[in-house]
Amino acid sequence: MGLDDRKLAVLRAIVEDYVSTQEPVGSKALVERHQLGVSPATVRNDMAVLEEEGYIRQPHTSAGRVPTDRGYRLFVDRLSRVKPLSPAERRAIERFLVGAVDLDDVVHRTVRLLAQLTRQVAVVQYPSLARSSVRHLELVPISTTRLMLVMIADTGRVEQRLVELPGPVPADDVTDLRRLVNEKLAGARLSDTPPLVQALVDEAPAELRPTMATLASVLLETLVERHEERIALAGTANLTRGGLLDFQGSLRPILEALEEEVVLLKLIGETEPSTTRVLIGDENEFDNLRAASVVSTGYGPGATIVGGLGVLGPTRMDYPGTIATVRAVARYVGELLAQN
Amino acid sequence: MGLDDRKLAVLRAIVEDYVSTQEPVGSKALVERHQLGVSPATVRNDMAVLEEEGYIRQPHTSAGRVPTDRGYRLFVDRLSRVKPLSPAERRAIERFLVGAVDLDDVVHRTVRLLAQLTRQVAVVQYPSLARSSVRHLELVPISTTRLMLVMIADTGRVEQRLVELPGPVPADDVTDLRRLVNEKLAGARLSDTPPLVQALVDEAPAELRPTMATLASVLLETLVERHEERIALAGTANLTRGGLLDFQGSLRPILEALEEEVVLLKLIGETEPSTTRVLIGDENEFDNLRAASVVSTGYGPGATIVGGLGVLGPTRMDYPGTIATVRAVARYVGELLAQN
DNA sequence: GACTGGCACTCGTTACAGTCGAGTGCCAGG
DNA sequence: CCTGGCACTCGACTGTAACGAGTGCCAGTC
Secondary structure (H helix, E strand, C coil): CCCCHHHHHHHHHHHHHHHHHCCCECHHHHHHHCCCCCCHHHHHHHHHHHHHCCCEECCCCCCCEEECHHHHHHHHHHHCCCCCCCHHHHHHHHHHHCCCCCHHHHHHHHHHHHHHHHCCEEEEECCCHHHCEEEEEEEEEEECCEEEEEEEECCCCEEEEEEECCCCCCHHHHHHHHHHHHHHHCCCEHHHHHHHHHHHHHHCCHHHHHHHHHHHHHHHHHHHHCCCCCEEEECHHHHHCCCCCHHHHCCHHHHHHHCCHHHHHHHHHCCCCCCEEEEEHHHCCCHHHCCEEEEEEEECCCCCCCEEEEEEEECCCCHHHHHHHHHHHHHHHHHHHHHC | CCCCHHHHHHHHHHHHHHHHHCCCECHHHHHHHCCCCCCHHHHHHHHHHHHHCCCEECCCCCCCEEECHHHHHHHHHHHCCCCCCCHHHHHHHHHHHCCCCCHHHHHHHHHHHHHHHHCCEEEEECCCHHHCEEEEEEEEEEECCEEEEEEEECCCCEEEEEEECCCCCCHHHHHHHHHHHHHHHCCCEHHHHHHHHHHHHHHCCHHHHHHHHHHHHHHHHHHHHCCCCCEEEECHHHHHCCCCCHHHHCCHHHHHHHHCHHHHHHHHHCCCCCCEEEEEHHHCCCHHHCCEEEEEEEECCCCCCCEEEEEEEECCCCHHHHHHHHHHHHHHHHHHHHHC
C-alpha cells in the first residue's frame, strides 16, 4: 500500500533503465546506475514490495524486474515530468511543417514528422467533419442526370460525392440549387445541418423539389450521419525496432489493428479537450493492442479541437519524451491551421 | 543447358511443393507426391543439373531443394498456366465492388479486396492525373485574396489547391475567371494543358491577368508538372503470414519500402498496356525488396490504362493464382470506371 | 545410354548433461 | 530500518551424442 519515496524512486529507476536497455533490471545494476544511497539488498526488499503491489514482475525466477502496465501507469501519472523538447526537435518540427500548402499536405507532413520524431507509428486524424462548418457547397454538372457535390469545410477538408439525380436538370436549375443550398448552409456547423437541410427541401420551389430531395439525402447520409473520418498513418516500419522483444514477437495483431480505421479512430479520436491521453497496454480496449501503448491528444486552431493525433508503440516506450513530442506537434499543427 | 521435359516437370513440382509447404523439398517426397514415373535417384540427378543451371539451390548440405529467383522466373514464364478463378472468388469480387459510390470508395474497396483474395499486400494507384482529362474546374472564394481551386477529372479524381492571390478579387471577376478557365481547359488532357494555360494568361483581360497568372502557376506546378499520384495500401498484416521464414526474418526493409510512395509507384505504376508484370526477388530494383515479388497490371475503363494495381508478397508465392486474381480485379475495376 | 538400388557421407536438429552466473529471498547483526 | 552474507533458483550457454533427412556416386540392369 504505502509506497514511500524511495520505493517510488526505485520504480522510476526500473522504468527508465528498462526503457533504455530493454533488459530486465536487477538490484545491483540499479544501485550502480542511480544514486539511491542504499544497498542492493534494500533495493531488493523494495522490489519485493513493488512486485507484491503489481507494479513490476519477474519474467523468470532468476531474472531482473520489468515494469507491469500498472507500473508504467504509476510512472506516467506520478513519477515523470514532461521532458522539454530539444532545440533540434523544435527546429525539426518547424522545418517540416513550414511550406505545407494543402490540408492533405499538412496531414501527411505531420504524420511523417511524428513518426520520425518519436520513432513509432504515428496516426493523424483529418479534421473531423462533425466539428467542421460548411464554408461552401459547389454543384458541378457531370452529365444531365449527375452532379458532383463538393463541400468545402472551414477546416480545409474538401469532400466530394457523386449525386445520381432522379431526372435531367437544366443548367439554370443547377445554379438555383447552388444558390439555395449555400444561402441556407454556408457557415453552419455540419452537426447542425439536419433541420436546415430539411427546411431546404420544404422551401424549395416545386419543380426543384425532387432534385433537392436527392441532394439532401446524399448530404445527410454521407456527410452528416456517416461521419466520414479520414486517417493518415506512418512509421509502421518502426514497429520492428527493438527486435522481436516488443509485442511478444508477433507484429501480426498490431498490423491488423492498424488497418482498421475504426480502431484507430477510437484510439486517437475520442479526445477530451486539450488533455494528452495515455493508454498503456491492456488499458486499451482492443485485444490486438494489449502489448502496445498509445499517446494521443487533440489538435485544432486556437482552443477548439477538430481532430486527434498520436502515436502507438510498445508499452516499453519513453513516455515523457513521447508525450512532449505529441503535444508539441499538436500545438504546431493547431497554429498552422489557425493561419488558414 | 538443355532441360528436357522431365527436368522441367521436376522444377515445376519443386516450385509447387515448396510454395505450398514452405519447406525444402527432397527427391523422395517429390516422387511420392507427383507421378513422375521415375525413382528418387533419377530425380536427384535431374536436381543436380537444375542446381548447376541455377534454378534451385540447397539451403544446407543435407536439406532439400528450394527454387531460386531464376527458378521462379522459368516457372512463371514457361511452366504455369493462369489459374481460372473459382466462382466463389468471382462472386467475392462482384459483391465487394458493387455499391461503390465514390472514386475513393472504389479504390479503397479494391485494395482491400485484392489484399483479402491474394492474402498479400495490395497496392492500388489512383487514376493518374497525367492520363486524365479535365472535366471541370471550379473556383471557390475563401476570402477576398484566397481561392480554392477544385479540379474534377474525367477519371473521377478531384483535386483541390488553395491559391493565394496577389490582391483582392471581386466576386464578379471570379465568375469571369471560372468561365475563361473552363472554356479553355475543359475536356483537355492534363498533359496537354501547358500551352493552353499559357494562352489563358496571354489572352486574359488586363485587369484579370495577374490573378490568372497565379492561378496558372498553381495549376501547372501542382497538377501538371509535379504529377500528384495517390496510392492506397492494404494487407500489410499479411506480411506476417508464413512465420518469419519469408523475408529472411525481417519485415523492416519491406515496411520501409511500403512507406515510400515513389517506390510503390515504380513497382505498380510503370505498366505497359494490358500486360501483367511479374517482378521476382532481385529482378526488382530496390534493395529493400530483394526478398519480395510483385505482380502488377494496369487498369482503366475500356482499353485505356489510367493507373496500376498489384500485390507484393514473398518470392515464395502462388504465382498462377495471384496473377489470375490481379488480372480479374483489374478488369472489374475497369468496368466499374467505365460505367461512370 | 538412361534409369535404378544401394551405400557412404554430410550436416542440421534434437536431446541431454553440466557449468556458469545473474539475480533473488531470507536472516542475523549493526 | 538498513546491510552484508549466504544458499538457492533457473535461464543461458556449451559440449557431446544420437538421429535422420537428404544427397552424390557407383555399379548393375533394361
